[in-house]
Amino acid sequence: MAMNKNKYEVKGARSTFRLVLRxxxxxxxxxxxxxxxxxxxxxxxxxxxxWEALPRLGAVPRTLVPPPSDVAMAFWEMLTVRxxxxxxxxxxxxxFMGLGxxxxxxxxxxxxxxxxxxxxxxxxxxxxxxSPIPPPAWVPITIILFGIGLPMQTFLIFLGAFYPILFNTYxxxxxxxxxxxxxxxxxxxxxxxxxxxxxFWHAIGAxxxxxxxxxxxxxVMLVIAEMYGGRTGIGYVLNEAKDxxxxxxxxxCMVTLGVIGWxxxxxxxxxxxxxxxxxxxx
Amino acid sequence: xxxxxxxxLLLLLLLVLITCEKKKRNAxxxxxxxxxxxxALYAAQDSLVNVDIQHFNSTSDIAYTLLLGAxxxxxxxxxxxxxxxxxxxxDQLTVVGKVTYPYGATLILRKGLNVRLQxxxxxxxxxxxxxxxxxxxxxxxxxxxxxxxxxxKYKYMVFHAMLPALESGDVDAAIIKGTYAVAAxxxxxxxxxxxxxxxxxxxxxxxxxxxxALVLLSRREKLEAVKPFINALVFAQKSxxxxxxxxxxxxxxxxxxMLRGQPVPEFSLESDKLLETFIKHKxxxxxxxxxxxxx
Amino acid sequence: MxxxxxxxxxxxxxxxxxxxxxxxxxxxxxxxxxxxxxxxxLGPSGCGKSTFLEILGGLQAxxxxxxxxxxxxxxxxxxxxxxxxxxxxRKYKFLxxxxxxxxxxxxxxxxxxxxxxYAVFPWMxxxxxxxxxxxxxxxxxxxxxxxxMIYLKKTGLADSLSKYPAQLSGGMRQRLALARALAVxxxxxxxxxxxxxxxxxxxxxxxxxxxxxxxxxGITIILVTHDINEALYLSDEIVVFSANPGSIRxxxxxxxxxxxxxxxxxxxxxxxxxxALFKYDINHESxxxx
Numbered sequence: 001m002a003m004n005k006n007k008y009e010v011k012g013a014r015s016t017f018r019l020v021l022r023x024x025x026x027x028x029x030x031x032x033x034x035x036x037x038x039x040x041x042x043x044x045x046x047x048x049x050x051w052e053a054l055p056r057l058g059a060v061p062r063t064l065v066p067p068p069s070d071v072a073m074a075f076w077e078m079l080t081v082r083x084x085x086x087x088x089x090x091x092x093x094x095x096f097m098g099l100g101x102x103x104x105x106x107x108x109x110x111x112x113x114x115x116x117x118x119x120x121x122x123x124x125x126x127x128x129x130x131s132p133i134p135p136p137a138w139v140p141i142t143i144i145l146f147g148i149g150l151p152m153q154t155f156l157i158f159l160g161a162f163y164p165i166l167f168n169t170y171x172x173x174x175x176x177x178x179x180x181x182x183x184x185x186x187x188x189x190x191x192x193x194x195x196x197x198x199x200f201w202h203a204i205g206a207x208x209x210x211x212x213x214x215x216x217x218x219x220v221m222l223v224i225a226e227m228y229g230g231r232t233g234i235g236y237v238l239n240e241a242k243d244x245x246x247x248x249x250x251x252x253c254m255v256t257l258g259v260i261g262w263x264x265x266x267x268x269x270x271x272x273x274x275x276x277x278x279x280x281x282x
Numbered sequence: 283x284x285x286x287x288x289x290x291l292l293l294l295l296l297l298v299l300i301t302c303e304k305k306k307r308n309a310x311x312x313x314x315x316x317x318x319x320x321x322a323l324y325a326a327q328d329s330l331v332n333v334d335i336q337h338f339n340s341t342s343d344i345a346y347t348l349l350l351g352a353x354x355x356x357x358x359x360x361x362x363x364x365x366x367x368x369x370x371x372x373d374q375l376t377v378v379g380k381v382t383y384p385y386g387a388t389l390i391l392r393k394g395l396n397v398r399l400q401x402x403x404x405x406x407x408x409x410x411x412x413x414x415x416x417x418x419x420x421x422x423x424x425x426x427x428x429x430x431x432x433x434x435k436y437k438y439m440v441f442h443a444m445l446p447a448l449e450s451g452d453v454d455a456a457i458i459k460g461t462y463a464v465a466a467x468x469x470x471x472x473x474x475x476x477x478x479x480x481x482x483x484x485x486x487x488x489x490x491x492x493x494x495a496l497v498l499l500s501r502r503e504k505l506e507a508v509k510p511f512i513n514a515l516v517f518a519q520k521s522x523x524x525x526x527x528x529x530x531x532x533x534x535x536x537x538x539x540m541l542r543g544q545p546v547p548e549f550s551l552e553s554d555k556l557l558e559t560f561i562k563h564k565x566x567x568x569x570x571x572x573x574x575x576x577x
Numbered sequence: 578m579x580x581x582x583x584x585x586x587x588x589x590x591x592x593x594x595x596x597x598x599x600x601x602x603x604x605x606x607x608x609x610x611x612x613x614x615x616x617x618x619l620g621p622s623g624c625g626k627s628t629f630l631e632i633l634g635g636l637q638a639x640x641x642x643x644x645x646x647x648x649x650x651x652x653x654x655x656x657x658x659x660x661x662x663x664x665x666x667r668k669y670k671f672l673x674x675x676x677x678x679x680x681x682x683x684x685x686x687x688x689x690x691x692x693x694x695y696a697v698f699p700w701m702x703x704x705x706x707x708x709x710x711x712x713x714x715x716x717x718x719x720x721x722x723x724x725x726m727i728y729l730k731k732t733g734l735a736d737s738l739s740k741y742p743a744q745l746s747g748g749m750r751q752r753l754a755l756a757r758a759l760a761v762x763x764x765x766x767x768x769x770x771x772x773x774x775x776x777x778x779x780x781x782x783x784x785x786x787x788x789x790x791x792x793x794x795g796i797t798i799i800l801v802t803h804d805i806n807e808a809l810y811l812s813d814e815i816v817v818f819s820a821n822p823g824s825i826r827x828x829x830x831x832x833x834x835x836x837x838x839x840x841x842x843x844x845x846x847x848x849x850x851x852x853a854l855f856k857y858d859i860n861h862e863s864x865x866x867x
Contacts, residue, residue, distance in 0.1 A: 061370030064349075118671035148450040179692050182636045187713040187761060188684030191676050197709065201700040231443055243342040245365045278700045278741040 031266040066248035074248035090232040098157025106165035114173025153225035160221030161214035168210030172203035313344040313356035322549035325529040326518035354504040379498035386460025387419040389475040408456035583642035601822035617808035625823020689758035696754040748779035
C-alpha cells in the first residue's frame, strides 16, 4: 500500500486532479451503463409506457396513480417552487452523518470482536440482544433521549446501519484464514499489524457488502425519522404529500429515494473495485 | 387424538373468527382520529349498536380509506377537504356533518418555559402569517395588559407545524388556533394566554370556513345506514358540556381537568354546500393551500 | 539447532451426538536438527507432521514437551491442571500465547515459514508482499525495496512486481513465498508441503531453485512432504512419520552427496524401502479395522 502512495505523491497535484477526473469518468460511465444497458431498456421502456398509458386511458384513477409525465411535472414544480433540492440536501446530511457514524463505530468494533475472543465474549451478547430490536421500535425512546430534531434523526439512521455493518465485519474478520495469520505471525507481526494488514483486508469485501446493506437500512430509517419532527427532508415531504393528497409528489419522493439508494450502491461498487482490486484481477 | 382435538379446536376458532368478521362487515364502519374534537362521537359511542369505530393517526388516512370503501363514514380535517375533493372517486362521498370549534387566539409556551406575559421579550414566537387575526388579537390584548412585545421575534409557519417546532425547541412559544390547544396541553406545553373572542375574517381565520375543524364524510351508497349514526351524534351533542368532556376523558387519554377551561367542540349536520364553500375559498385564495414548509 | 523433546499434541473433538473424542495428533516426538541441514518429515496425510511443524514454528502450543531453538523455548506447553490454567490466564490476559505482541513487530525466533497455499497475501502485490515481510523485521524503509528486489530477482519474479498473486501461476506464487521467506534472512525455514499444489515439472524446478538458494545461504530447512522423491532429492535426513498417533517411525540419513541425480540408484533403493514401509503400515491398519 505504501508503494502506491509514494507514486501518487511524486506525480504532483495537477496530475492527481487529472487522475481523479479520469476515475470519476470511469465511475459515471460504469454506473450509467448499468441502467442504460440495451438489455434493461428493453424491459424498462415498456414498463414506463404501461405506467403512462394505464392512468391516461382511465384504467386506473389518474389522481391516485399519476403517470410518469405528471410525476415529472410535479418534480419540476417541486424543484423550482418548493426548493426540493434543499430537502434532498437536508436528508443527505442526516443520512451521511448517521451512516458515517455507523461505519466509523461498527467497523472498528466489528474488527476487534472478530480479532479477539476475549473482546467477543464481552461484547457480542450485548449486540446480539440489542440487534433484533427493529430500529423503528427505537423511535419513542430516541425522542425521549434526544428530543425531536437532527440528533434524533441521525441516531435513528445510525441504528439502522450499525448492526448489519457490525455483524458482517465481525463475521468476516473472524473467518480470516488462519494460515494468513500464521504466515504473518512467523514474520513477527504484532496484533496491531495483523489487524491493519491482514484481518481488515481479508474482510474488506464483506465490509463493503455490509455497508451496502447499511445504506438500504439507513434509507429506511431516514424516511421513518423524518416523519417525526423537523420540517425538511424527503421523508417529510413524502409524508406531507400523503397528508395533502398530492400523490405525484409522493411518487417524486419515492423515486428520489430509489435513485439515491441506487447511486450509493454504485458508489460502493466502485469503491470495492478500487479497494479490492486484487479480487478482480485474474 | 390430541392432534385431532387441536385441529378441531383450530377449525372452530377459524369459524368463529370468520363469523365475527362477517358480523363486523355488516356494521357501519366509522373512522376518526380521536382527540377532543371527537367529543360527540365519544359521548355517543356507548349507545351505538352495530357501529365499528376505528381510530386513525391521521385524517388523510381516513380519507384514503373512505375512498377505498373500507370505511363508510369518517371525520376528515376541514383544511384538507378541498385537496381531498380533487382525487378521483371523491364523487362517491358526501358531506353529512361537521365539527366546529372556535378559533380562539391561544399563546402556548414551550414545555418547561415559565415566563409571564410581560417577559416575552427576546423569545421566538411561531405565528401563521404576519397579518393574522389571532396575532392581532394577541397584540392588542398584550398592549392592554401592559406587556411590551416589541422585541419578540416571530417565525412564520403553518399551524400544524407549530407543535413539532415547540417540541424541537425551534420556537419558545406559538400563537395557535383553539383547536390545537388541547393537543398542546397534552404534549406538556402550557397556555399563557387565551382569548376566544376572535373576529374571524382574514387569511388565516376565514369567516367563510365557519370555524369548521372536522368534516364528517359518508359514502353515498351508505347514506341510509349512516343516518342513525348521525342522529346519535346530534343527540349526544345535546348533553351538558361537562358530560361531553367526561366522555372524552373516559374514552381517550386526555384528562378531564385539561378540558375544563376549553370550549366544547360542536357537531352539527351539514351538506355538500360546505364543500362548495371550501372549494370556492380555495380558488379565491390561489396557492394559499400549498403548504409551503420552507420558512 | 532445533531440539524437540517429547512433544505431544492432543485435541478433543466434540462429535455430533455431543460426546467428546480425544485425538492424539503427535505423540512424544523427539528430534534434533543440526544447523544448515535439510530435514524432511515424510508421512501419509493426517499423520500429524504438519501439526508438529506448526509446533516447531510456535504456531501451536504443544500439550506436553517443549521445542527449543538454540536453547530458547518456543512455546510453553498448554496448562493441564487448574492452577497452571490460572497462571496461564494471568500471564497472557487477552492476548493468545501465539501473539508476538500487541503493537511492536518482533519475531520470537529467526524462522520463516512457507505453506502449501495461502502463504502470500492476495491483497498485496508481489513487491508489497516481500516489502511487508521486511517491514515486520524492522528493516529501514529505504532499504526494503532494494532488498526485496534481490530475492525477487533470484526467484525470477523481477518482471511481475506489481502483479497480484491471483495473476500469478501456482509455481510463481510459491516462488514468491520462497522469496519472501528468504528476504528476511532467517536461520530456519519451515515448509509445509510447499510444492504440493503445482505440477510435476514446476515442482522439480522449484526444488532445484530451493537447493540453489539453500546452497547460497546455508539455512536450516525442515520440510513436510508426502512426496518420497522430493524428500529423497532434497534432504540430509528423512524422518518417516506414522499415523494414529503421529510419531516417528524411522529415520533415514541420506549420505548421497549433492548435486544428486533424481535417478540415483542409492536413492531409488531407499525410496523403495520407504514405500514398502508405508504399504506395510496401510495393510497392517486395514487388518486392524477388519
